[in-house]
Amino acid sequence: MAPIPISSIKVGQIDDVQELRKTKPTIIPERFVRDMAERPTLAPAMPCSSDIPTINFSKLSKGSKDELKSEISQLAAACEHWGFFQVINHGIDLSLLESIEKVAKDFFMLPLEEKKKYAMAPGTVQGYGQAFVLSEDQKLDWCNMFALGVEPNFIRNPLLWPTEPEKFSGTVEVYSKEVRKLCENLLKYIAMSLGLKGDVFEKMFGETVQAIRMNYYPPCSRPDLVLGLSPHSDGSALTVLQQGKDTSVGLHILKDDRWVPVKPIPNALILNIGDTLEVLTNGKYKSVEHRAVTHKEKDRLSIVTFYAPSYEIELAPMEELVDENNPCKYRRYNHGEYSKHYVTNKLQGKKTLEFAKISNQKLELVNEGPI
Ligand SMILES: COC(=O)C(/C=C/C1=C(C)CCCC1(C)C)=C/O[C@H]1C=C(C)C(=O)O1
Ligand SMILES: O=C(O)CCC(=O)C(=O)O
Ligand SMILES: [Fe+2]
Numbered sequence: 001m002a003p004i005p006i007s008s009i010k011v012g013q014i015d016d017v018q019e020l021r022k023t024k025p026t027i028i029p030e031r032f033v034r035d036m037a038e039r040p041t042l043a044p045a046m047p048c049s050s051d052i053p054t055i056n057f058s059k060l061s062k063g064s065k066d067e068l069k070s071e072i073s074q075l076a077a078a079c080e081h082w083g084f085f086q087v088i089n090h091g092i093d094l095s096l097l098e099s100i101e102k103v104a105k106d107f108f109m110l111p112l113e114e115k116k117k118y119a120m121a122p123g124t125v126q127g128y129g130q131a132f133v134l135s136e137d138q139k140l141d142w143c144n145m146f147a148l149g150v151e152p153n154f155i156r157n158p159l160l161w162p163t164e165p166e167k168f169s170g171t172v173e174v175y176s177k178e179v180r181k182l183c184e185n186l187l188k189y190i191a192m193s194l195g196l197k198g199d200v201f202e203k204m205f206g207e208t209v210q211a212i213r214m215n216y217y218p219p220c221s222r223p224d225l226v227l228g229l230s231p232h233s234d235g236s237a238l239t240v241l242q243q244g245k246d247t248s249v250g251l252h253i254l255k256d257d258r259w260v261p262v263k264p265i266p267n268a269l270i271l272n273i274g275d276t277l278e279v280l281t282n283g284k285y286k287s288v289e290h291r292a293v294t295h296k297e298k299d300r301l302s303i304v305t306f307y308a309p310s311y312e313i314e315l316a317p318m319e320e321l322v323d324e325n326n327p328c329k330y331r332r333y334n335h336g337e338y339s340k341h342y343v344t345n346k347l348q349g350k351k352t353l354e355f356a357k358i359s360n361q362k363l364e365l366v367n368e369g370p371i
Contacts (some may be wrong), residue, residue, distance in 0.1 A: 311336030
């Protein structure tokens with residue numbers, strides 16, 4: 001997946017929000033100020049909810065037959081009605097969660113000059129900076145990001161793996177292996193929740209793609225004017241999100257047309273369904289739009305893993321999930337092409353998935369059958 005030529009993209013000035021916060025703590029440059037319709041309504045006006053479902057992973061992996069059955073049906077409900085859930089007892093060592101949080105935070109605390117050694121080039125999504133900025137007039141997120149392609153090896157850019165903090169790269173490797181195992185296992189249970197064979201995704205996905213993105217949201221003097229991260233759905237099959245301990249609530253998901261804040265359970269991981277699973281399940285399990293907001297006094301860190309199929313594979317709704325009551329809603333496409341489309345467009349709700357959607361007009365024709 002080649003990046004688009006750098007010379008063709010003009011992104012204008014992108015202020016580093018940590019530096020802004022240090023030097024001009026009360027000034028919000030115009031490029032960060034959202035149009036009225038996009039501005040967040042913040043707590044306490046909003047009900048704070050920890051209502052996204054909780055999945056007890058140990059009941060899936062080592063529970064009794066009855067526990068497995070009941071947890072699988074909870075998983076089915078979580079995927080079908082929420083697209084987001086918190087996983088407790090996920091089996092990843094808490095000390096590893098602490099280590100990744102520490103190296104991520106230490107990285108963001110480095111001087112700007114050091115971080116700039118790993119600067120994200122315009123039109124690409126790896127390195128330090130702001131991804132998905134593709135024009136000079138595009139609004140910016142109140143966030144610094146650092147992203148790396150992890151697997152397979154060919155998506156890695158070794159020049160972007162930091163030498164400082166010393167333990168950064170080693171910790172990312174170990175953490176990514178553990179999160180990978182969790183994704184593989186959860187995909188097995190998700191397949192079972194659909195009444196399919198447990199290995200269906202593993203067999204279909206080929207050499208899976210995995211990337212990690214660390215998002216650092218410094219405090220913002222006007223959290224009512226800005227967004228930490230623009231609304232979007234993830235292009236992955238599954239996304240795993242770890243939130244920094246003691247950081248503010250910042251993730252919002254769109255549920256029944258309302259933004260619902262997600263209150264993290266300590267030590268749990270947040271999982272969400274990405275666009276790939278939406279397509280494969282013919283919309284039974286949907287990717288859900290989400291965003292991040294900022295806080296007046298507190299900073300926030302999130303560490304996000306995207307787990308996706310090989311760029312080589314062709315995707316289309318699985319035949320078991322298509323019938324006359326559920327006509328095929330997405331076309332067949334190559335996942336590498338979708339990835340390219342995803343990373344070369346700004347984050348804008350679920351707009352990216354239109355790439356794969358069969359339009360309503362065409363759907364009607366399909367339903368009516370041959371004339
Ligand atoms: C908000 O989403 C992302 O930042 C993102 C980026 C992922 C990637 C990298 C950081 C490195 C190169 C590979 C990849 C594009 C996966 C989302 O990833 C989603 C989007 C697609 C498509 C996908 O497969 O995962
Ligand atoms: O920081 C968050 O809570 C959201 C991060 C996210 O959605 C992403 O990186 O794709
Ligand atoms: Fe996301």
